[in-house]
């Protein structure tokens with residue numbers, strides 16, 4: 001038996017998503033769970049696909065930032081049961097490979113082999129289109145549709161008193177941003193932190209820096225509106241790089257020293273090089289932004305060794321979803337991080353293309369699809 005549902009399907013770059021009828025087996029295979037989505041964020045990574053900056057297989061259900069309720073579980077599933085509220089993880093882990101057992105599940109072998117190629121852990125798809133074609137699911141999730149089948153480790157149980165619209169954002173932007181600050185950069189209270197780019201990831205990096213008590217948090221962006229939002233999430237100083245000299249301002253704000261931590265949260269060549277250029281001696285630049293295919297940056301390797309700088313990447317905030325998702329929910333419900341201000345619009349699935357238009361125009365922070 002199958003379940004039929006509507007999903008926003010990507011078929012070719014630069015065309016609007018089509019909402020079409022698709023189907024999924026209603027009985028989860030062994031080790032998987034069937035989740036009924038209640039909310040999905042619309043993320044910049046979906047836009048990367050939509051405009052052709054990332055090449056992906058088609059047709060594909062986009063969306064990778066979701067929360068919902070477990071509908072049923074497959075044979076052998078032990079950590080989830082029907083009715084559990086869950087946030088979906090786009091790095092489900094095999095729990096056995098060298099990365100999983102050494103505490104870096106984001107780098108799991110199965111994720112790089114399958115989820116990153118928009119497939120299930122057996123290397124196959126789960127969804128079928130009305131024309132019988134196999135449909136990929138973005139990052140193995142495909143949250144722009146009401147149902148999804150994911151490996152047990154791809155659905156993390158959370159408290160059931162958290163609203164789905166806010167919880168969904170933990171599935172990507174919040175974990176990516178807060179995690180880049182807390183897990184990857186390992187910010188200390190004595191650090192001055194710079195965040196470049198105040199979109200969904202950047203604002204969360206800012207509140208991650210606030211969460212761990214960074215002494216000063218400088219936000220940089222080209223938009224005054226985004227810089228105002230940055231202050232809401234904890235920025236103590238802001239730089240509008242469209243009208244201010246970025247390096248001069250950082251120098252001025254840090255007494256000429258530079259910053260201990262710079263988090264790049266846009267994924268552009270210029271901002272990655274800028275993050276690296278304003279580090280204090282011993283500083284670390286964290287690239288959390290997702291870069292378009294083919295971008296190359298240039299750095300001075302003499303300064304790298306001479307000043308013991310670090311340039312590190314952060315994928316999914318170097319998180320351990322099974323631990324970090326429930327913790328982030330807890331922080332939210334205890335008012336230590338702000339998820340409410342991130343949700344600037346709630347829409348139905350049929351209006352998903354409007355969400356991308358607004359994203360292109362830089363309007364709002366996060367649009368959430370509610371099912």
Ligand SMILES: [Zn+2]
Pocket residue numbers: 043044045046064065172173
């Ligand atoms: Zn995302």
Ligand SMILES: [Zn+2]
Pocket residue numbers: 093094095096097098099100101105107108109110
């Ligand atoms: Zn693994």
